[in-house]
Amino acid sequence: MAADVKGEGEGRAARGLFVATISTGSFLLFLVQPMVARMALPRLGGAPNVWNSAMLVYQALLLAGYAYAHMLGRLSLRRQTIVHLALLLLAGSTLPVGLFDLVQPKGLPEALWVPVLLGLSVGPVFFAVSAQAPLMQRWFAADPGAGQPWALYAASNLGSFAGLLAYPLLAEPLLTLRSQSIAWSCGFALLISLVILCAASRRHALPPPPSQKQLWGQGVRIPGRTMALWLALAAIPSGLMLSTTTHLTTDIFAMPLLWVIPLGLYLLSFVVAFADNRAPAAAIAFVTPVVVLFAGSYAMLSNGSGTLWIAGGACLMLFCIATTLHKRLYDLRPAPAQLTRFYLVMSAGGALGGLFTALVAPLVFDWAWEHPLLVMAAAVIMPLDPILRWRSGEGIEPGMARVALLLLLAFAAFLGWQLDQRALRPDEGLAAVLLTVFLTGTGIMVMAWRTAFVTVLALAMVAQGGIWTIRATLGGERTRSYFGIYTVRDTADGALRTLAHGTTLHGEQSLDPVRSREALTYYGPTSGVALALNAVPHLEGAAARIGVVGLGTGSLACRAVPGQRWTFFEIDPVILQFSTSERFTFLRDCTPGARVILGDARLKLTDMPAGVFDVLVIDAFSSDAIPVHLLTKEALQVYARALTPRGLLLLHISNRYLDLAPVVGTNAAASGMTALSRLDRPIDTALYTPSRWIALSRDGSVVKDLARISADTPWTPLNDRAARPWTDDHASILPFVRWDRLTGRP
Known part of the structure; x- marks a missing residue:
């Protein structure tokens, strides 16, 4: 003993x-x-x-x-x-x-x-x-x-x-x-x-005795079909994890560090699915079809009307699908002697899922179509344990079951039609949710037929904003690159053409020929950048050299005056194509001789001679994501080097979820630069967007003159300070997250 x-x-x-x-x-x-x-x-x-x-x-x-x-x-x-x-x-x-x-x-x-x-x-x-x-x-x-x-x-x-x-x-x-x-x-x-x-x-470990070799799995051949199933069960959750991140940050809720949540849930799904205690995995697998029917209906939503609740539903669906498919993977595991082969195939599946979502999809699709496709693939392959077993119940003939199935599918089509009429109307939100619940219930009733289950899911996706998404694709409104998904659309009244990256507006242009040269959104007449550029002839002379990091629609081009030389830096060739194809005409109409340099602006500026610009505008943020390397103390030094000693640097720091003013304030102080802040709240919010711009210069007299010239629309000293400057060696966004905005509080 x-x-x-x-x-x-x-x-x-x-x-x-x-x-x-x-x-x-x-x-x-x-x-x-x-x-x-x-x-x-x-x-x-x-x-x-x-x-x-x-x-x-x-x-x-x-x-x-x-x-x-x-x-x-x-x-x-x-x-x-x-x-x-x-x-x-x-x-x-x-x-x-x-x-x-x-x-x-x-x-x-x-x-x-x-x-x-x-x-x-x-x-x-x-x-x-x-x-x-x-x-x-x-x-x-x-x-x-x-x-x-x-x-x-x-x-x-x-x-x-x-x-x-x-x-x-x-x-x-x-x-x-x-x-x-x-x-x-x-x-x-x-x-x-x-x-x-x-x-x-x-x-001192000994190999298993001959009597246990069969149980141990030595010499057992694994069928190719089984390994193919391992591959699929690993690939779908891996791809779905990445597609959920893309879908959420593009169309639902572009919050900082959001990528951590899908990846974390994906990893936790393995913890549940491979645990010795099988009860939690079994319980999750039982409810997964219901979660997929309800949360999966929002998988084709792309009009930017998503909420934190929809984002939460997408994350819950990812966790349920990943746990269910990984549970099935665990159930199909081989004997211990084949352990490394099993993990090798599983790793290959994960890599295939990642390659499809990260590399293939941006080349093939104009939108995140991989997301609904992977949800559908999960519905095809996941185990279905019908909650209602009326198909095989006593006293139900096969013919009667088929008639009932057709009636239920017809009812689902009717519900989908009604949902399509209400899904994108804010005043119909409660009715849309109730219709989604009824569609989910219909899908539960037909779970005994996988094809019918997948059909109801597809109907729900199309009805829940999917029609809008399909029309946008057929209308050629979207363009996708490795840098993002862009939507160019004319407003319903035909007055404006807009450029959006996911949920974030990147610029717009009036379609009225008389007003087509007006800079709108963040670049209105009372914005910091407009005030500064209007003052440039007085500050830097009539032949100022101006650099702009971030082209967008090209709105700032129409702030140019004769005699100035303009250079734009743009990382994404697709953005440049919007201007060269004249979907937006700011560049053609206002700065036809401007030079456009493609590539990462910090690297390009590092390669240029010192003092090549009198003014440098940094407006390179994509959606609400922050390119940290463009805001460090070393980056500020790159910008200062590119400017003349009296040069003016303008930083656009408008952001829904991050307060970047303390970062800029501390870095400016550490770099010996004087800084002013301009928080613009325009009266005409139909054409202009609230914005915050920071003006900096190594010569304090330059920003003082700017404040004097713009006295009617005042600048304020930038007194915000972070505990320490952002550097290439150390930077974190966590201290600057506006947590109240993430939770929806004002």
Whole structure:
């Protein structure tokens, strides 16, 4: 009895050791990705195609790590230990983590250069750590008496979730990038120590006896159809996680750090689905069809009328779908001997889902069509356990069941027609919700027929604003690039043409030829930028050289006066196309000789000679996302270098969810610049939008003269201060989030 108790105690201790090792490895993985991304911002710029390339590197390294773990499993445990520890030590020789000092070869495109740079910078340690989860599970299962290893994968994703939260909440706000790198290196040393202890705990492990080899799964062939199903069950949640982020930030609720929520829920779904306690996963799988019917009806909504509740429903749906499909993946798991093969295929599925959403969809679709498509795919593949079993109930003939099904589908079509009439009308909100509830109930009643279930879901999507989305696509109103989804639309009365990026208006132009040169929205006559540009002839002379970072519709071009030389910086060729194709004519009508430079403005300005501009306007924010690398102290120094000693810098910091004034105030003080603020609340809100502009100069007399010239519309000193300046080495948006606006309070 004493020996049994001792054995159980040792087993629990070994299990705890393996859980700690796997969790530590996953925690480190989810810390190093955003850390390297922050390191690369000043050097590579903030273009999304850069981060798409980075994600390809991470996914490729993760897949390679899983393949390495699978191949290593063919060796004896002793040889596995020697090889893996040697790999960890070799990878550790590249620490601390930092960008590799390599100059980009001439002619090598960014699409190839970025993967090479990131691969050299973080590739060795990322590859070594990525193999931890499957390899440690295999080592754990090397002892036939240790129990099933699958719950350790739940621990792996719990570690990933902890790392995901730790970076934006702790590491980024509290530590500089240098300190983060050193702390990560210490974590890597801890991981090596834990791996050594895990190997020591299995030094006497024996292979399973011949009588258990079949149960263990050795020599068992896995059908290709099963592996294809593994692939699909892993790919759909992975793609849906990314598509949910795109859909929410584009059309529903573009709040800061929103990307953390879908990714966190995706990771937590593994924790539930792979846990030893099967009850929570089973309960979630039971209610998932209902959640998909209700929340999935909003998957084609794209008119910017979303609310926090709809965003919450989309996140709930993601978690339910991911948990349900991952539960089915768990139910289809092989015997322990095939563990690394299982995780290799699952990793490949996750990579395929990510590739479809991050790379293929922006090239193929004009809107986030991948989101409703993935919801539909989940409805096709998820297990359906009918809540109402009337199809197979006693006394119900098949013919009667089919007639009832047709009647229910007809009723669903009627409900969809009614919903379409009310979905986008604010005064019909309650009626729309009730119709959605009835449609959900109809879908529940036909769950016994998968085709009918999917049909009701499609009807709900189309009716819940989907018609509007389809018409926008057929009308050619939208254009998509790696930088965003843009909608160009004329107002119902034909008076204005607008450019929107998701839920954020980026500019508009009057279609009245008499007023077509008027700068509207954030650039109205009382806005800070209008006041400053009107004062430029007095401040800088008649031949001022003016640079504008962020083209948009080109509204600012019509603030130009004869004799000035204008240069625009624009990161997205699609935005430039709107002006060159004359969908917006500001550029053609007002500054036909202006130069437009494509690329990340900070990098382009760094390459230009000093003192090339008299005025520099920074208006480069996309939706409510903040390109941090354009607001750091080093960025301010880049702008100051590009300006003459008396040059004027104008920053547009209007934002719904972030108060950026303290950041600019502190950075300006640290850079020796004098700053004034102009908060504009225009009277005519039909044409002009409230805005906040900051004017800065190294020569204090310039901003004083600006204030004097604009005395009728006063500027105020920028007294807002942050605790510390934003730098390339340390910046966090958390202290500046307007939490009351996120919760909907005034």
